[in-house]
Amino acid sequence: MSFFVVDNLSCGYKEGFMVNEISLNLPKGAFAGIIGGNGSGKSTIFKGITGELSLLKGTIFMDDIDILSLSVKERSKRIAVVSQFIDKYPMTAEEYVLMGRTPFRKAFQFFDTPEDREEANYFLELTGISHLKNKLITQLSGGEQQMVALACALTQKPSLLLLDEPTSHLDITYQSKIMNLLHRLNEQEGLTVIMIIHDLNLAGEYCNHLTLIKDGRIVIQGEPKDVISSQIINNVYNTSVYVVTNPISGKPAIFQVSEKWLQIKN
């Protein structure tokens, strides 16, 4: 039941950083997280998948279609990307979300069709920002901007959604809002999600598949309970953590332990 299969991917920058031998095999409806320290190669993998960087080696198949053989336009109907920040260009939230209809535009289509507006409004509603639709995105908070970017990506009607640290600069209200929404879309609509995520607690709580990266290579991948263990996280991040089980969800959660208490304990 493979849906998204990355096989032995290598890509990177000339005479610089590279990611090597990246393989992923995700079923439809996966909620996958890519975790790892700063500079470990998470974003480079994303750039390889989105075509921003050309691959030196490896293949990427989605639904048995080689996505690298697709045109940029065809790819954008299958894969949508939410970047960490959105470019602050003075346009309204509705205009921004309507940009998500770009892949569906006909060559000489000048005006937005009623269908375009319907789709955009549906996702503005779904992401809970329809009351902001006439505001300029430059006037929105970071969390609201993230929701606009997500609504735009969903308007592309992708079967795979890539998110680059969607929660990293948000307060816990927006963190939960965005993760719960993605969870619902994942479970109800079968949207496959892959996100780069720094917050290991959120990763453990929401994702059903985690890939841990270090120095451009996969250290381990699998279910959160297998990836987030004290020993692995301590080694990869070179930080003292203590892993417990979330009493409500049964998912792994981590505590960071300060140097002082570590000394007292020992």
Added chain:
Amino acid sequence: MNKNRLYFLIPLLIIILSGAVLLSLGVGEMHLSIEMLPGIFANKDSMEYGVLSQIRIPRTLLAISIGGSLSLAGVILQGIYHNPLVEPYTLGISGGASLGITLVIVTGINSLGMITLPASGFTGALVTIFLVYFLGFRRGSVSIGRMLLTGVMISFISSSLILFLMSVTEVENIHGIVFWTMGSLNESNSYMVNGMVAVSIISLAISYMFTAPLNALRLGNNMARHLGINSQQVITLLFILTSLLTGTCIAVAGVIGFVGLIIPHVSRIIAGTDYRYLLIVSFLCGSIFLLLCDILARTIIFPNELPIGVITGITGGITFLIIVSQPKLKIKIN
């Protein structure tokens, strides 16, 4: 941007343009008022008809098409380069064209008759476009910074070479060179005028095939890519379109600066950033601006005529400074 305001704006601009056209047809050594125009057109043997058809109509058409074209080229270039200082001439095209024209004037080649100078200007522009393109698009990736720097350097080199040529040539040639590099809408060849009008309309139509890519590029090249736009290809095609358009304008009327820099900014302020409206608004504003500037150039030191580049530079520059100094109006570009 309020859509209703935009539906109101475009007809308004067309009305202003029509007014400017009537003014342009009427003003000059022989004053013609609006009421006289139908009578003149009915009597094709009159001297008034000759003035209109031979001088004022071609000139008005040129002002409209060149003003619109330069402004259109500017708004597109600023969009694809995400840079508010780019204009058609920043890419060195005017330098190359001027150098071509100067070379021909200095060497006295006159093999093509009336179209010798336009042809040499266009050739100079084409050579520059190829240089900027191959140096800027090297290794298959657009480097905006490299391209701009290449263009600016080509401009410097050309103007130095022009100064060199001017310093070694006879005095009578210098007037021609100076007049060309400051621009003039005084073109009597009707093929050139009709050609310019056709090129400007075709370019506007072609640019409308790129509204979705241009709108997506507002969000950055990467985001545009995620939205299914082949940014690389779009930027290359639009670069070629705007370069050829600019080259044609220079070949017909010489270097008319500032229109392609200032009018796009003014258009963004009044029409917002959506290219579906911005392209036509920019074209219309450019037409109106250049037509009014030409009327000034013709009348201000009557019976003599000022180079139109002087008028566009002074009025455009001052208008722009006033606009920029308004804290409420933010220059809307990346």
